[in-house]
Each structure stands twice: as structure tokens, then as C-alpha cells.
Amino acid sequence: MTLHLTNARIPGERGLLGNLINIAIDDGVVTALDFIGHTTSVTLPSAAKAARVVHGDEQIIDLDGRWIMPGLWDSHVHMGQWAQTRYRLDLSDARTLAEVAHRAGERMRAGDARVVGFGWRPAEVSGEISLELLDAATGDVPTFLFSADLHTAWVNSAGFREVDLHATQTGELSEQACFDVGKRVAIVDEGELDRWVDAAAREAAARGVVGIVDFEMANNAAAWRRRVAGGTDVLRVETAIYAEHLAYAIESGMRSGDTIASTQGLVRVGPLKIILDGSLGSQTARCFEPYPDVIGPRARGVLNHALPELAALMGRGWAAGLEPAVHAIGDEAVAHALDAFEAVECRGTIEHAQLVRSEDLRRFAPAGVAASVQPGHLRDDRDVAERLWAGRTSQAFPLRQMRDAGVEIRFGSDAPVTALDPWQAIQAAVTRTGDDRSAWHAAECLTVDEAIGASVRTHIAVNQPADFAVLDSDPLDMPVDDLGSMKVSATFVGGRATHMAL
Incomplete structure (x- = not known):
């Protein structure tokens, strides 16, 4: 017909x-x-x-x-996390750690057998993080409170026991330790999770979304095959492969762009995801200059892979047909990722690219590297960036400079960090403000047509x-x-x- x-x-x-x-x-x-x-x-x-x-x-x-x-694409989503977050304790407007702990305690007293919260911002809440504070509020109910950027978790003693880990002095976990606990906490009934994902997918379709790149920290091909068979057929999906699953992907012959069988042609193999640094809010994004008042080996953030190791990992994936997508937020991490792309001579994306030196902006296009950015972050991170990246924010979220340098820009949300809604991203890129203040570095604003162009593929x-x-x-x-x-x-x-x- x-x-x-x-x-x-x-x-x-x-x-x-x-x-x-x-x-x-x-x-x-x-x-x-x-x-x-x-x-x-x-x-x-x-x-x-x-x-x-x-x-x-x-x-x-x-x-x-x-x-x-x-139709619109969201080029960076954690779909399972996004689906689950809407059913978790919302901590996004908490201003102190005492308030975060108090709200977790209220949820515990409401009868929850486990408290999982999301949305507090480590760089913005006041107070001193401590295991004792959270234990006093939540008692023996396992409690896991994830930051808005998903790079930090605050866990109580009962929570550490549940996941068989020794409690840290403060109850804080960051980066890989946080990711590992997040995966454990994210294990819910398969059918229930699929229902939540289906609801989230249909909400995305109602915003004009036709496709997503799913960076859920799991081996997702089987999950999406099951979901499509169960009727979740409203989105095209490219499902990323993390480095820990690279051997399996190579053995299975998975290549970026290949259609996954039994998905009605809707699901394809996505990129190879490599996490190079941390996040701004957790002060772990790798920068050339140290963070204020931070000393020690993490003063400039974290760098998870030395250049030879990063290039070898990317090269192994590229040789097998997997396009790298490298998470790099800080300016040193972005430069490091570009070094690796140039060494391997492969195309791919740098995910986030929040702080980029002008000399590095000129390296993207010749190297065949796209910038997969999340304009919603510039609204959320405006104030913390001015504090933690003081004197450098003219290079924060440099969308106009990217475009003028010929960089291919792809927009996403990083949901659940921001909502899966490309119209919010488009507005953020055009206005560069989320309140009644004027545009933040207005010279970096895009036109509406340019912002839409970064949100579509066809x-x-x-x-x-x-x-x-x-x-x-x-x-x-x-x-x-x-x-x-x-x-x-x-x-x-x-x-x-x-x-x-x-």
C-alpha cells in the first residue's frame, strides 16, 4: 500500500x-x-x-x-537507565548533602526495601559527604544515590553489604566503581524493565524522535531483539558495544552499521564505546589545568587509558569493523582522544567534547571525527563550569567554533543526565541559557536551522x-x-x- x-x-x-x-x-x-x-x-x-x-x-x-x-535522532542515550530513573528518588533539586540523606531516609521510612536515588550534583551540593550521615538517615535499608552525571554514587553500609564491597570511608564511589555498582543496582525484572523502556520509547516518539544511539552499559543486542519482538518498535536503535564486550563482538562478527537479526530492520550495531575520562560535576574530567582546591593524583581529573593503550583498543575495534566513540569531556582528554584517532587513522566520534582548545577544534574534521555533544549540559553546567573551569569557559561547549571549523556535530541528551527530548537540546544550542539570564557566551549560539541539522540524519x-x-x-x-x-x-x-x- x-x-x-x-x-x-x-x-x-x-x-x-x-x-x-x-x-x-x-x-x-x-x-x-x-x-x-x-x-x-x-x-x-x-x-x-x-x-x-x-x-x-x-x-x-x-x-x-x-x-x-x-525525524529527530538522539545520538547519546542510556535507555535502560533513562527508563529506570523515572521510577527512582528524584534528588535533582537537593542543595545540601544533609537534604539528600534526609530524602533517602523519607523513602526508606515509606517502606522501600531498597532506596535508589538519582540527580544530586556533587559540585553543587554543600556539606561534607560521609558514610555516617547516610547511615544515620537510612539505617539497614540498602541505599544507592547516583549523581546527575552518573559518575558518582553515595552508598550506605547496607548497600555496600548488598553488593559485596567494603564500605569506603565516605560512602562515595566514583568512575568505574560507580559504574560497576550501577550495573548491579540496574538489575531488575526483565519484563518490567522492558515495559519501562517501551514507555520511554513511546514518549520519545511523541517528541518526534525516530532513532537513538543507546550507550547503556550492557551487552544490549539481545535485549533490543527481545524488546522489538515484544512490540517496542517505535524507534530505530544503534546499540553501542563497550570495551569489556569487545572480544565477544569480534567473535560474533558484529560490525558498526550491521542490522541485528530479528529486529524488523530497526536495530543496528552501534559504535565501540571507550570511556577516557570522567565528568565535570564529579571533577574527574581530565583537564590540562587542575581543579580548584584539589590536590593529589586526581587534581586534573582522571585519564583511563594512556595513548598506546587507547590507540591499541581503538585499532582492534576498527580492524574488526567497529567505529570508536570515545567519551572525552575535559580539554586534555579531548586532545588525547584526537591523538589516538590520528594514530589509528580511523573515523568515529568524541562523545561530549565539553571543553576543547581552539587548536584542537581544527583537528576534528581532517581526522574524520564527529563531535557528539549534549547542549542540555551547557545549561546545567553553566555555573559549575564558571567555578571549576574559570577563565576557560569561552572554550566550553564551543558549538559555533566547531561548526566554523567544519566539525560534524551530532546532538544528544545523555539521558538520564538530561531528558530524552531533542527540542530541549535544540533550544539550548540556540539560546545557550536555561533561565532568565542572557546567553552564556552568545557568540557560540547556533541558528535554529543549524541546531536541527545536528539532530537529524535524513x-x-x-x-x-x-x-x-x-x-x-x-x-x-x-x-x-x-x-x-x-x-x-x-x-x-x-x-x-x-x-x-x-
């Missing part, structure tokens, strides 16, 4: 009659574009004033002058995938402060409606 999307507008066309288009779709691909007033191949039957009509072997959906654009053209978002407003002709609340009327993946609110 041929699907016709009729009476659509292209953003920026101001809605003149001559700019309305009809789009024909067969087998998930655009087969014709007809501009009304020029060549029109679709004649609506008299009954077609309804939004959706089946007419013979054709289905017609009248978009009634709404705007249509390529075009509206013949032979392109029929992955679309249908909007109630023209994003190129509306107040930029309203972009984050864009109303999405419909979403299509391969010509199949995954969200419909016409």
Missing part, C-alpha cells in the same frame, strides 16, 4: 499555497514529492476531509498544512527513508524560547506512524 502524506509544509516556507507538498511513500522510502500547484499526483476523494483515509490501495493522511521535517527527498516528524508550528518562524515545548502531531519511522495526535 502506498502512503500519501498530503498538504504538508516545509519549515521556513511560510505556508504559501505553492509551497504545500504531497509525499508518496512505498516500502518505507519516499518515492515522490509533488508540490501543489506544479505536478500533483494525488487527488483526494470526496470523503478525505478526515485526517486519515484508505482509498483503494492507497492510504492518505491529510496533514492540513502542518510542517513536516526529517532529508525529505526521493529515495530517502520516510522518517518524519510532523509539527504544529514552524520551528524556523517561532520564538526560540518556545522551541523546547514544540508540539509534535505525528511521527513516522519508515512510513509507519509511531505517534499520531492529528
Whole structure:
């Protein structure tokens, strides 16, 4: 059956009659574009004033002058964590560690057999972290409180016993130790997790999302095969492989871009994920200059791989057909990652790239390295960056400089660190503020068109995938402060409606 999307507008066309288009779709691909007033191949039957009509072997959906654009991608998501976080204790607005502990205690007293919280910010909450403080609030109920960046966890004594670890003096775990505990805590009933992921996927589709790159810290191919078989079929997914699973991936013949069997063509093998440094909020992002008031071996953050080791790991993956995606936030980590890309001579992405020296911005494009960035972080990290990266924030989230240097930019959310909502990312990149303050380093703002371009993979053209978002407003002709609340009327993946609110 041929699907016709009729009476659509292209953003920026101001809605003149001559700019309305009809789009024909067969087998998930655009087969014709007809501009009304020029060549029109679709004649609506008299009954077609309804939004959706089946007419013979054709289905017609009248978009009634709404705007249509390529569907949106979120290029950095932790889908399982995002799905679970919405059911965890929200600590995002806590301002002191005492408040964090108090809220965990309230949840414990409500009868939870285990308390899992998320969202507190180590660099922003006041007070001294201690095991005694958390134990006093939570008693014998295992408690795990993860920071907003997922790089730090505050665990009570009962929690350490549950995961068979010796308690640290403060109860704090960071980086790999935090990740390891996070994986243990994330083990929930398979069916329940799949239901949560399905709900999160459908919410994403309702925001115009057609695809995600899933960086969940697990061997995810089997999970997504199971989810698609169970009806979670509203998103395209590229599922990353972590270094700990590299041998298995190579043995299995997995290559980036390959379709995973029994997923309706929706799930593909993603990149090889390598975590090079930490995060800004946990003061573990690797920088050339030390953090204020931090001494010792971590004064400049952490660097998980020396250059020879990093290049060898990337080279091993690349030789097997796996494209590297290197987590690098601090300026030294970004430079280090670029050194490795140049040594291996492979393409790939640097994930986050939050602080980048100007001389390193010029290295991305010649090396074939894209910047996979999360504009929502610039709003959340604005104040902490001014404190921890004082004097260097002109190079923080340097989106305009990246674009001017010819860097391919891909937007994501890093959900659950920020919400899985590309419209929020687009607004953040355009306005560079999340409150009533003026833009932070306004020279780095992108245009709306540029920000959308970093959020899509396809075009509206013949032979392109029929992955679309249908909007109630023209994003190129509306107040930029309203972009984050864009109303999405419909979403299509391969010509199949995954969200419909016409």
C-alpha cells in the first residue's frame, strides 16, 4: 500500500499555497514529492476531509498544512537507565548533602526495601559527604544515590553489604566503581524493565524522535531483539558495544552499521564505546589545568587509558569493523582522544567534547571525527563550569567554533543526565541559557536551522527513508524560547506512524 502524506509544509516556507507538498511513500522510502500547484499526483476523494483515509490501495493522511521535517535522532542515550530513573528518588533539586540523606531516609521510612536515588550534583551540593550521615538517615535499608552525571554514587553500609564491597570511608564511589555498582543496582525484572523502556520509547516518539544511539552499559543486542519482538518498535536503535564486550563482538562478527537479526530492520550495531575520562560535576574530567582546591593524583581529573593503550583498543575495534566513540569531556582528554584517532587513522566520534582548545577544534574534521555533544549540559553546567573551569569557559561547549571549523556535530541528551527530548537540546544550542539570564557566551549560539541539522540524519527527498516528524508550528518562524515545548502531531519511522495526535 502506498502512503500519501498530503498538504504538508516545509519549515521556513511560510505556508504559501505553492509551497504545500504531497509525499508518496512505498516500502518505507519516499518515492515522490509533488508540490501543489506544479505536478500533483494525488487527488483526494470526496470523503478525505478526515485526517486519515484508505482509498483503494492507497492510504492518505491529510496533514492540513502542518510542517513536516526529517525525524529527530538522539545520538547519546542510556535507555535502560533513562527508563529506570523515572521510577527512582528524584534528588535533582537537593542543595545540601544533609537534604539528600534526609530524602533517602523519607523513602526508606515509606517502606522501600531498597532506596535508589538519582540527580544530586556533587559540585553543587554543600556539606561534607560521609558514610555516617547516610547511615544515620537510612539505617539497614540498602541505599544507592547516583549523581546527575552518573559518575558518582553515595552508598550506605547496607548497600555496600548488598553488593559485596567494603564500605569506603565516605560512602562515595566514583568512575568505574560507580559504574560497576550501577550495573548491579540496574538489575531488575526483565519484563518490567522492558515495559519501562517501551514507555520511554513511546514518549520519545511523541517528541518526534525516530532513532537513538543507546550507550547503556550492557551487552544490549539481545535485549533490543527481545524488546522489538515484544512490540517496542517505535524507534530505530544503534546499540553501542563497550570495551569489556569487545572480544565477544569480534567473535560474533558484529560490525558498526550491521542490522541485528530479528529486529524488523530497526536495530543496528552501534559504535565501540571507550570511556577516557570522567565528568565535570564529579571533577574527574581530565583537564590540562587542575581543579580548584584539589590536590593529589586526581587534581586534573582522571585519564583511563594512556595513548598506546587507547590507540591499541581503538585499532582492534576498527580492524574488526567497529567505529570508536570515545567519551572525552575535559580539554586534555579531548586532545588525547584526537591523538589516538590520528594514530589509528580511523573515523568515529568524541562523545561530549565539553571543553576543547581552539587548536584542537581544527583537528576534528581532517581526522574524520564527529563531535557528539549534549547542549542540555551547557545549561546545567553553566555555573559549575564558571567555578571549576574559570577563565576557560569561552572554550566550553564551543558549538559555533566547531561548526566554523567544519566539525560534524551530532546532538544528544545523555539521558538520564538530561531528558530524552531533542527540542530541549535544540533550544539550548540556540539560546545557550536555561533561565532568565542572557546567553552564556552568545557568540557560540547556533541558528535554529543549524541546531536541527545536528539532530537529524535524513532529508525529505526521493529515495530517502520516510522518517518524519510532523509539527504544529514552524520551528524556523517561532520564538526560540518556545522551541523546547514544540508540539509534535505525528511521527513516522519508515512510513509507519509511531505517534499520531492529528
